[in-house]
Amino acid sequence: MRAFDAAARLGSFRAAAEQLSVSATAVSHHIRGLEQQLGRRLFDRTGRTVVLTEDGKKLSEATRQAFGLLEGAVDALREAPRKVVRIAAGPIFTARWLMPRIGEFWERHPDLELEFLPSYRPGDLATGSADIVIRWERVQDMPAHATKLLELEPVAVASPAFVERHGPFADPGDLLSAPILHQRNHWGWLDWFSAQGVKPSEALRGALFEDANVMLRGAAEGQGAIVGWLPLIEQDLRDGRIVRLFDEKIAPTHGYFAELRAGARPRKDIQSVFNWLVSLNHALPQ
Secondary structure (H helix, E strand, C coil), X not given: CHHHHHHHHHXXXXXXXXHHCCCHHHHHXXXXXXXXXXXXXXXXXXXXXXXXXXXXXXXXXXXXXXXXXHHHHHHHHCCCXXXXXXXXECHHHHHHHHHHHHHHHHHHCCCEEEEEEECCCHHHHCCCXXXXXXXXXXXXXXXCCCEEEEEXXXXXXXXXXXHHHHXXXXXXXXXXXXXXXXXXXXXXXXXXXXHCCCCCCCCCCCCEECCHHHHHHHHHCCCCEEEEEECCCHHHHHHCCCXXXXXXXXXXXXXXXXXXXXXXXXXXXXXXXXXXXXXXXXXXXX
C-alpha cells in the first residue's frame, strides 16, 4: 500500500522508489502483487509513463486519507516542546528578505520554530530534510508547482571608488573593458548586456561567486562591478556603499520561488509557514 500510495501521488514508479529508498523494480513488484490480489488494474502503463485507472484513483483517495491519519496520529504523539519547520534558502535571501520579517512571524506563530538550512543551491535539498525549499531561478524557468515570492530587477552597481578609478561609464558597453564579478555563472551579466543592446564580442571573464553576499562585499570594496538585484540591495544603495552605474529599467529576470518538499504531505504547521511566506509583502521594509 505504501508503494502504491507513493506511485499514485508522484505519478512515477521511479520517483516512488526514490522516496521510499527502494528500487523501481521493487515498487513495480509490490504494485503488481496488489493488482493481482485485488483482481483489478490500478495503473495504465505506457512505456515508463503510468496513469491511475478509475479503480486506482478510488484506492489512491483512500490511501491518501489513511496514511494522512496515521501521520497525524504519530505527529500528535511525538513529545516536542515546539514544532520545527525547516526552510532551505540562500544566504542573501535569508539575510536581506526574511530576517527583517522574523519578528512578524513570531507574533503570528509563537508556537512554531523555524530552522534555516543555508544552501547556495537550495533546490538540491528538495528531497532532503527541508520542509520548504526556496529557489532562485530565472522567471522563465519558474517550476510549475512553485509559488513566486519575489521578483528581482537587475541593475549594474559598483562602489564610488570603483567608478572614480575605472569610469566614467557613459555607455553600458564601457563595462566590457572593466573588471566585473559574476554570481554563479555569467547569465546575470549576459542578460543585462542583452537588455542594454550590447553584444559582447568574446566570452565574459571575471571571478565567479556562489554567495551573493560575498560578491556584494567585493563590489563595495571596489573589486569589480556587479549585477545587483533590486529590492535586495536597496539598503546598500541608500547607505552609499554602492551606486548605480546607469538609470536602466529592466523587467525582472529572476525571482525567488517557494515549494514544499517533493512528495511530502505538509503538516498543518508547515502549511502555516508556507502561507506566511506567500503572504509577505514583496518590498523590503524601509
